Amino acid sequence: MDFQIGSRLRELRNNKKLSIAELSKISDVSTGLISQIERDLVVPSVVSLWRLANALDTNINYFFEEQQQEDGVLIRRGDHKIIVTHRNNSFYKLLSPTRAGHLLDMTEVRLKSGCAYEKETLCHSGEECGYVLKGTLTVHLNGNEYVLYEGDSIYFNSSLPHKYINNSEEECISIWAMTPPFF
Structure with a gap:
């Protein structure tokens, strides 16, 4: 697209x-x-x-806006928006509706081996909660490093400097909730 x-x-x-x-x-x-x-x-x-x-x-x-034909409540499999970055090494599938006025973003993040979403840490208002479905994810948070494995979750204030990286040999798939909406 x-x-x-x-x-x-x-x-x-x-x-x-x-x-x-x-x-x-x-x-x-x-x-x-x-x-x-x-x-x-x-x-x-x-x-x-x-x-x-x-x-x-x-x-x-x-x-990424386009004409939406649904009512903004249900997104069917195959209809989610996907944002591809870093030379096809990271994928963001938007699980929540992208209409204005919502208070929460839900995103599936796929990072290939060795990929980070950004070189530098990021700070912004809000809160985040992530859950690892597959693989291993390293979260750099406020000067600390947390390694999350399948089934692990993390929750933090987004105003703390943070970034995610996949230091493992396999793709990492995680689900993230962010407020206020990032996307």
């Missing part, structure tokens, strides 16, 4: 009357990366996209 992230980013930035340099400053995303995203030369990480969305007073879903 072609979401045209670059053109949507450029249109929203122009509507807000921001230069690339101004957007870079308020989003903490480099001017070079913003330019590459707008020209569809790269697919941004989920965190970079989240930073841009926050700076532009929207959410990640803005870049």
Whole structure:
């Protein structure tokens, strides 16, 4: 599915009357990366996209919106939105509806071996709870490292610096609940 992230980013930035340099400053995303995203030369990480969305007073879903034909209550197998990043090494399946006004995001995260969702830690408002369905997931949280195995869960305040990485040899599949909505 072609979401045209670059053109949507450029249109929203122009509507807000921001230069690339101004957007870079308020989003903490480099001017070079913003330019590459707008020209569809790269697919941004989920965190970079989240930073841009926050700076532009929207959410990640803005870049992936399409006409929804369901009532926003039920999402059937095969109809979930999937965000692919990091050269097809991480996949985010949105399990909750992406309509405006909801208070919670549910996401299935698949990380291939050696993949992290972002190089640097992230801090934002809210709370997160993750549950590992398959594989092993290392969570860097506030200077500590937690290794989660199948069946383990973790809960934390999202304002603490955090990131996830799959240091194992197999794919890791986990389910995450986040509030306020990240996507």
